[in-house]
Amino acid sequence: MPAFTKILIANRGEIACRIQRTAQALGYRTVAVFSDADADAPHVQMADEAVHIGPSAVQQSYLNSAALLDAARRSGADAIHPGYGFLSENAEFAAACDSAGLVFIGPSAAAIELMGSKRRSKLAMLEAGVPCIQGYQGEAQDDLTLQREAQRIGYPLMIKASAGGGGRGMRLVHQPEQLLEHIRTARSEALHAFGSDELILEQALIEPRHVEMQVFGDQHGQLIYLGERDCSIQRRHQKVIEEAPCPVMTEALRQAMGEAALKAGRAVDYVGAGTVEFLLDARGQFYFLEMNTRLQVEHPVTELITGLDLVALQLQVAAGEPLPLSQEQVVLRGHAIEVRLYAEDPAQNFLPQTGQVLRWEPAPGVRTDHGLQEGQWISPFYDPMLGKLIAHGATREEARRKLLRGVEDCVLLGLESNRRLLANLLRHPLFASGQFSTAFIAEHFADDPSLQPRVPSxxxxxxxxxxxxxxxxxxxxxxxxxxxxxxxxxxxxxxxxxxxxxxxxxxxxxxxxxxxxxxxxxxxxxxxxxxxxxxxxxxxxxxxxxxxxxxxxxxxxxxxxxxxxxxxRTHAPVLGQQGVHSGTLKAPMDGAIVDVLVSEGMRVSKGQLLLVLEAMKMEHPLKAGIDGVITRVQVNLGDQVKNRQILVEVE
Missing domain, CATH: 3.30.700 (Glycoprotein, Type 4 Pilin)
Structure with missing residues (x-):
């Protein structure tokens, strides 16, 4: 009997569509799951069958393991692919799938649990002989211990959510007096995003490159690496551009980093697709950052330079088949670059955007992985990433040139996106040279026109x-x-x-x-x-x-x-100019109120934090625009609010 025949994809959006394309091409039946907000989404329409799993909020739908397992039972699915995000790195969910007799298309629950903890995984990597950054990864989590350890490590340092990823629960601290405030916000964001407020501290490497190794293991003991990806172009510790191979990689460095990645994988008997992430300094020294026990967002660049379908490999390995190639057979050809298309406004400090997609046309000549369709509403409940554009060329410059044209020719109307930012990044001479670090956007791109309000010519x-x-x-x-x-x-x-x-x-x-x-x-x-x-x-x-x-x-x-x-506005009445600062605080987007720090009658100062809004998996501080007294607070903790809704009034 085959290992499985019908796969439930426990995810949404572009990755759910991406997995279905390969699964269906290989003859598998697919089952989509959807929340209220995604009832008509493309990943639902694409599937052979679909099951409603709950309200729009992720905790009641895509993070509801009981609902997902019930959907598998009702649909007759015998395997679950978690995609990335949501429950993809949740050890309890992987174990629950196994207990229910379902094939979990990913590594073992034990590997997920260990590598999902930045604290425990770093201890394991030190034991395995993988180079690691100096830091604190102890069990004690009280403020006094963290302050003492921070002093030992020295500044600048990074606070990281032990269970985190994607920049959430992560803070860079330059001075001791900033530490406690950043610990508080990192804990809060980590708890909301991952259900754990455990933190680690690490020495901050200044201007490193972020380089990761794609590893793949099967159930027969074979573990290989498929080359590296450079993910150094980031903002708020979130990747914006990824490419393969790394522009400064040498054969000797690739082999050393690949062997270190294999040490990490062997330490947990790794099976399936995984990524070992490193920081690479200017001297060519690299240090373990974390291991992601799932398919990565940026996996297409590896697919384009190796000629492999990583989702197909995942399905083969999960079905018990051996990997179809050895380390010696891995060949890297050409260069591939990927950009992430986000519903966000870079001119408003990358504020996530919601609204209706009025026009959507992917550009010809580049690969576009997406889950979009015209008429679709982009809601505040999920990550603002809409899709990815990926180009391949014989050289890095050819790939860059193709991708730039693809970004320029892509049509997305109806809501703001980071498309202008992406095009300007790809045009930038320093990016074109390949000589950049994780500090590139902050140091060399801070004055770019794409970060300012759009002025039409x-x-x-x-x-x-x-x-x-x-x-x-x-x-x-x-x-x-x-x-x-x-x-x-x-x-x-x-x-x-x-x-x-x-x-x-x-x-x-x-x-x-x-x-x-x-x-x-x-x-x-x-x-x-x-x-x-x-x-x-x-x-x-x-x-x-x-x-x-x-x-x-x-x-x-x-x-x-x-x-x-x-x-x-030819026939609209001419309005007088409004004041620069307002005593009315409005929601900058749809979202949920996760903290209310003021009450009516309180005196506040301009710039003082009043509320915290959570939208698209990030927390957004909302501050007073003027000095004054709170006259009305129109929201409570947990309220869902609409864009431009009045939240607080200051007189």
């Missing part, structure tokens, strides 16, 4: 005015083509973006041509075609195409610099 404003005019004229039956009224005066347009407003004048010319003036700049345009999704225009004699969405006086316009959202 005069040409973009002219295109917007032409599209507003074209659609208005079409709706009223005007032919435009060949029409001209010499006596007509220019039409005045006022286009807005947030609190900004721009004035333009549009004149009709012969043969359907338009003249648009914005401040001192003028443009001759002709709309050659516009079907509501894509337009072809001629601008000052140059023909170009761009995607757009125009509805009810709102225009989303796609360009190589990211999407642009403009409103036609």
């Amino acid at each position: 005069a040409e973009e404003l002219a295109i917007a005015a032409a599209l507003f005019y074209h659609h208005s004229a079409s709706a009223h039956g005007s032919t435009l083509r060949g029409w001209r009224n010499p006596a007509s005066v220019p039409l005045d347009y006022r286009l807005g973006l947030n609190e900004q407003l721009w004035s333009l004048q549009l004149s009709t010319q012969a043969l359907g041509r338009l003249r648009v003036q914005q401040a001192e700049q003028g443009f001759d345009l002709k709309v050659l075609g516009a079907d509501g999704r894509r337009t072809t225009l001629e601008i000052n004699g140059l023909r170009r195409h761009c995607a757009y969405r125009l509805e009810a006086g709102e225009l989303w316009l796609n360009s190589a610099n990211g999407s642009l959202h403009l409103e036609d």
